[in-house]
Amino acid sequence: MGLNYRAAVLRQSGAPLTIEQVSRRAPAPGDVVVMVRAAGLCHTDLEVIDGSLRYPLPMILGHEASGVVEEIGSEVRHVRVGDHVILSWNPHCGHCFHCDRDQPILCETYLGEGPKGLHFDGQSKAELQGGEALTHLMFLGAFAEICVVPEQQAIVVPKDIPFDRSCLIGCGVMTGVGAALNIADIKYGDTVMVIGCGAVGLAAVQGARMAGAGAVIAVDLDDKKLTLATTLGATQTINASREDPVDVVKAATNGRGADVVLESAGHPIAFRQTTEAVRVGGQVIWLGKIDVTKDVGFRWGSLMGENRLRRSRSGGAGPRRDFPLLAQAYLDGKLKLDELITGRMPLDKINQGFDDLRAGKSIRTVLEF
DSSP states (O other): OOOEEEEEEEOSTTSOOEEEEEEEOOOOTTEEEEEEEEEEOOHHHHHHHHTSSOOOSSEEOOOSEEEEEEEEOTTOOSOOTTOEEEEOSOOOOSSSTTGGGTOGGGOHHHHHHGGGTOOTTSOOOEEETTSOBOEEGGGTOOSBSEEEEEGGGEEEOOTTSOHHHHHHIIIIIHHHHHIIIIISOOOTTOEEEEEOOSHHHHHHHHHHHHHTOSEEEEEESOHHHHHHHHHTTOSEEEETTTSOHHHHHHHHTTTOOEEEEEEOSOOHHHHHHHHHHEEEEEEEEEOOOOOTTOOOOOOGGGGOSOOEEEEOSSTTOOHHHHHHHHHHHHHTTSSOOGGGEEEEEOGGGHHHHHHHHHTTOOSEEEEEO
């Protein structure tokens, strides 16, 4: 049995996380042992806590993290002890039906093992003090002092970027920026609407700006988030509690609607608004999500305009390509990450952090180890 360390464990849906001593198992030859230095609290983690995403328990949550490589297995070739890494939650086999079609987010092994809460090799990498195996959210389980992952999930980035900033790239920032740069076909001068200004939406605002959008219209219910969206590149904001986003965007585009609509609110009303706000022939990218058992309704006429509708949950990430690029964009001043962090706290305060997220008080709270 390997080293003992602390982790936030979810034993029951709807209950608080408990900070417990757990043990890591000996790393496999292809594994990398990472000392976690920072981890972001994401809505996906909250969905597991609240029960709208269902996984076998007990589980270590956390999938947006960065740290320092402490140990490597005998077969690891591209990661070294001491490297600073961002953890990737999308391992893929590289040779299944979907991987062969450049769709790693649909990798058959990824989809098969993920719901079991196991690592990519089908194993648990940690257990409770009594010997009970722990599951891991999204092949990581990063709300812990140590995380053991296959080499492909440890993405080396420049050591100049602080851990509390680099961890955000692993999920929220990659999803939002990537949706604009990798998924949507944003042309120079396009009008882009972003619905929902949490961490993903604010990253999408920046991605639209980086892609060359002429107008970036941000929509939310919170004036403070809309003010921040302006700081990050939005050219116009709409508080949907006071104005109809569909009416506003059509008024701003001679009745056409937005060329691209990026949705990150994760609400049935927002999903419906995307198809009403986009112009005929335009693009809709859905980033947010609701309980997988719930229905979402659309007006059939809004779907008749030759629009392209696409769901994306990873921003088309190629982690080894995109994580270092986004880290460098931050270091170059082209990508703002500091502004997304609304709080920092130790692991022991994790439940407070999720209470704040549930109440809409935070954009990103970062655990620091």
